[in-house]
Amino acid sequence: MSLREKKKIETKNKIFEVSGRLFKDKGFENTTVDEITKKAGIAKGTFFNYFPTKEALLLYFGEKKEELVYDLIENETMKNIPTKEKIKNILICLADSCENDKELTKLLILEHTKCMQHSCLGPDECKNSLYRLNKLVYALLEEGVGNKDVKSSIDVKMVADIITGIHLYSLIVWLKSDGEISFSNSISEKIDMLFEGIGV
Amino acid sequence: MSLREKKKIETKNKIFEVSGRLFKDKGFENTTVDEITKKAGIAKGTFFNYFPTKEALLLYFGEKKEELVYDLIENETMKNIPTKEKIKNILICLADSCENDKELTKLLILEHTKCMQHSCLGPDECKNSLYRLNKLVYALLEEGVGNKDVKSSIDVKMVADIITGIHLYSLIVWLKSDGEISFSNSISEKIDMLFEGIGV
DNA sequence: GGTCAACTATGACTATAGTCATAGTTTGGT
DNA sequence: ACCAAACTATGACTATAGTCATAGTTGACC
Structure with a gap:
């Protein structure tokens, strides 16, 4: 697996993991994309490279x-x-x-x-x-x-x-x-x- | 019916009428509250006095x-x-x-x-x-x-x-x-x- | 018809999803 | 090792729903 592929999977998993915790804690509606990306250590735009919408x-x-x-x-x-x-x-x-x-x-x-x-x-x-x-x-x-x-x-x-x-x-x-x-x-x-x- | 009541009904009807036309023309999603209120000749905030959400x-x-x-x-x-x-x-x-x-x-x-x-x-x-x-x-x-x-x-x-x-x-x-x-x-x-x- | 309380309108402001031009990174070919 | 192309990250920016403090209007009572 190329470096690129590895990073992609890692980032996607990071988003998944972080948002999972946030959704459980505060609910889907009350969690912002900003918050997810901050906690995941990525830029907001990056989120939308992985998921077209929230x-x-x-x-x-x-x-x-x-x-x-x-x-x-x-x-x-x-x-x-x-x-x-x-x-x-x-x-x-x-x-x-x-x-x-x-x-x-x-x-x-x-x-x-x-x-x-x-x-x-x-x-x-x-x-x-x-x-x-x-x-x-x-x-x-x-x-x-x-x-x-x-x-x-x-x-x-x-x-x-x-x-x-x-x-x-x-x-x-x-x-x-x-x-x-x-x-x-x-x-x-x-x-x-x-x-x-x-x-x- | 008091003046106040008459005006209220009038405004609500105006919103209803204007938005009906807009929804038909451009669809619900593509019609903004701004647009509705402008065409209805009211302020944006007024809309939300009549309908809590779009x-x-x-x-x-x-x-x-x-x-x-x-x-x-x-x-x-x-x-x-x-x-x-x-x-x-x-x-x-x-x-x-x-x-x-x-x-x-x-x-x-x-x-x-x-x-x-x-x-x-x-x-x-x-x-x-x-x-x-x-x-x-x-x-x-x-x-x-x-x-x-x-x-x-x-x-x-x-x-x-x-x-x-x-x-x-x-x-x-x-x-x-x-x-x-x-x-x-x-x-x-x-x-x-x-x-x-x-x-x- | 003056006055005050209750109601209603206003639009600048906030919050947030989603965009996009630009910058940075990785890769495969030479 | 270098280069160009393909891919990916970035964050300032836009669009829009919804809020709220303030201003304006109406109605009831004296």
């Missing part, structure tokens, strides 16, 4: 976190269990991950909602976690239809959207609540309902 | 729009039709309203997501359209359970959340799409699925 740094935190959770999720997808259980387990993994850092989750869901709109990014570049979840659920449902685990008459894309929506709104409700609600429980029950249907 | 003005646009759509929705709720149809019609009303001003919808959904998180506002003050929809759907479902239109075994709150989630994510997908998708169609089909269930 929000991009937030998304980077999100990516790091997602790497971890998707390792777990990958495991789940391998298991030989009914589709419903598989989807539930995955959503529970995600929920647990959200539950262990509510503040970050709160900030990220806003960024992801923002992201989803600026359709600038195609399917693959888009690091958006909602989008990623949606694709994964889609794949599992297709598998489920193949296994006769899920009605073959359904529009798989549509159901994937329903499930993503359930995840998103449950997340929002949980964020709004002051900790009385368990995100993972509530989502699990909702998936049961979707599979059973609510009509008489 | 985003609050956006929410005001949202409220005005919502007043209109909720008139239609109220009509629907009166009708003597199956619960499923009622909920579908309401969601279609909302979708139509969104479809007739995509840009505003895009901006509002972000603000509403933001709003939902800052749990500062209680159920009643909160003008948030997601929250409002959620409450309405909840009421209709209860009615539906009473009418034996909906399984009595369901947790009504949970199903209301599912439906709100379906609405929200469908909205996001529609916003992301470049007009190929009909928001109202897609949501209607999703409600059918939820009533029927997707399990074999």
Whole structure:
């Protein structure tokens, strides 16, 4: 690795590390880029060489976190269990991950909602976690239809959207609540309902 | 009405009117508060006497729009039709309203997501359209359970959340799409699925 | 119609994200 | 070792949302 590459990684890590501490201490909104760069010992402009906006740094935190959770999720997808259980387990993994850092989750869901709109990014570049979840659920449902685990008459894309929506709104409700609600429980029950249907 | 009250209303309307034109012309982000106040013939500080933030003005646009759509929705709720149809019609009303001003919808959904998180506002003050929809759907479902239109075994709150989630994510997908998708169609089909269930 | 309290308007000021021309550093080729 | 090109850092500068002390206006009461 060249000197240049080493320095780049070092600087990026320094920003990541310093801002992580600051965000934890004072919150994202109350931390200025000036402050981050001062503590990291770099010039303000340098920050923007690494992250195009302050929000991009937030998304980077999100990516790091997602790497971890998707390792777990990958495991789940391998298991030989009914589709419903598989989807539930995955959503529970995600929920647990959200539950262990509510503040970050709160900030990220806003960024992801923002992201989803600026359709600038195609399917693959888009690091958006909602989008990623949606694709994964889609794949599992297709598998489920193949296994006769899920009605073959359904529009798989549509159901994937329903499930993503359930995840998103449950997340929002949980964020709004002051900790009385368990995100993972509530989502699990909702998936049961979707599979059973609510009509008489 | 006192002179003071008249002037206040006049000024607020002036801001509303001028900013409406500017937002249409150049978009929300590209319109500055400075510009709005100059065209409205008031000082910058005055703007913030009427709207605490630039985003609050956006929410005001949202409220005005919502007043209109909720008139239609109220009509629907009166009708003597199956619960499923009622909920579908309401969601279609909302979708139509969104479809007739995509840009505003895009901006509002972000603000509403933001709003939902800052749990500062209680159920009643909160003008948030997601929250409002959620409450309405909840009421209709209860009615539906009473009418034996909906399984009595369901947790009504949970199903209301599912439906709100379906609405929200469908909205996001529609916003992301470049007009190929009909928001109202897609949501209607999703409600059918939820009533029927997707399990074999 | 004078006076004071309550309300409202004002615009200079602050805070902060993000830009950009310039200066400095690293690299690969000779 | 030297040079040019490519890359990276820098911090003064800009743009803009939002604040706040001050000045101006309105209304109610005498």
